[in-house]
Amino acid sequence: MNLNQETIQKLAEHLENAELQAFDVVKITGDYPDMDWEDAYAIQNEILRRKLARGSKVVGLKAGLTSFAKMKQMGVTTPVFGFLVDYFSVPDGGEIKHSELIHPKVEPEIVFVTKKALKGPGCHIGAVLAATDFVMPGIEIIDSRYRDFKFDLKSVIADNCSSSRFVLGGQMTPVDGIDLRTLGVVMEKNGEPVAIGAGAAVLGHPATAIAALANHLAQYGEEIPAGTMILSGGATEAVSVAPGDNVTLRIQTLGSCSCRFV
Numbered sequence: 214m215n216l217n218q219e220t221i222q223k224l225a226e227h228l229e230n231a232e233l234q235a236f237d238v239v240k241i242t243g244d245y246p247d248m249d250w251e252d253a254y255a256i257q258n259e260i261l262r263r264k265l266a267r268g269s270k271v272v273g274l275k276a277g278l279t280s281f282a283k284m285k286q287m288g289v290t291t292p293v294f295g296f297l298v299d300y301f302s303v304p305d306g307g308e309i310k311h312s313e314l315i316h317p318k319v320e321p322e323i324v325f326v327t328k329k330a331l332k333g334p335g336c337h338i339g340a341v342l343a344a345t346d347f348v349m350p351g352i353e354i355i356d357s358r359y360r361d362f363k364f365d366l367k368s369v370i371a372d373n374c375s376s377s378r379f380v381l382g383g384q385m386t387p388v389d390g391i392d393l394r395t396l397g398v399v400m401e402k403n404g405e406p407v408a409i410g411a412g413a414a415v416l417g418h419p420a421t422a423i424a425a426l427a428n429h430l431a432q433y434g435e436e437i438p439a440g441t442m443i444l445s446g447g448a449t450e451a452v453s454v455a456p457g458d459n460v461t462l463r464i465q466t467l468g469s470c471s472c473r474f475v
């Protein structure tokens with residue numbers, strides 16, 4: 214690690230204030246070019262610690278930047294991982310106040326819920342599928358705290374990977390007998406398809422993103438506990454939304470979910 218604890222706390226407060234008060238900031242590596250990967254996750258963990266201290270609960274985890282479309286959109290080559298807390302959750306068909314966010318975008322995701330713990334290193338898609346209770350559709354609402362979504366990977370990790378809100382819905386679908394790679398994904402904005410993809414867009418198979426998360430946590434001696442909900446990453450590029458927009462995600466076999474920006 215290159216940053217001291219005081220700096221980590223200061224940067225966590227800075228980024229969390231930007232999230233809670235909905236203002237944008239410039240990427241933090243501009244002022245702290247020596248920040249390393251451990252520092253980036255330490256800042257993210259400090260943001261989590263602050264939220265837990267105020268009574269928030271962790272309700273899931275996420276993998277981000279897992280599709281080739283997203284990697285290309287953001288100019289990066291590696292996935293990132295973050296946490297989801299209770300107030301990020303929006304009911305299916307629910308409203309999201311655009312004014313509480315900075316510049317939200319929506320992503321269509323295949324969501325996993327585990328029934329057994331997953332532990333790396335060496336976690337692979339076979340282990341993930343065996344440990345999956347069910348999958349379902351999820352819309353992730355990302356809202357980078359960085360001006361115009363301009364960042365580098367370390368800045369994004371520190372910012373909890375742009376996590377902001379999510380909507381789950383559709384059918385709780387067991388993975389036996391379905392090929393997650395070939396499931397069609399259609400995201401509509403105001404009734405028009407705006408992003409179209411398939412499960413394989415996420416690292417070739419969306420379970421790969423869950424295995425990557427387990428292998429990432431193993432570096433810290435942690436695992437994915439049984440009963441964890443995990444967003445596997447956008448299957449297409451993220452799409453900007455404005456007040457008044459209705460978003461519906463349809464995933465073949467898994468059903469649909471929706472939300473409205475007000």
Ligand code: 0L1
Pocket residue numbers: 275276277278279283287293320353355356357362369374375446447451
């Ligand atoms: O969930 C995601 O793929 C987002 C990761 C962070 C980068 C971004 O804001 O697009």
Ligand code: MG
Pocket residue numbers: 275276277278320322353355444446447
């Ligand atoms: Mg995402």
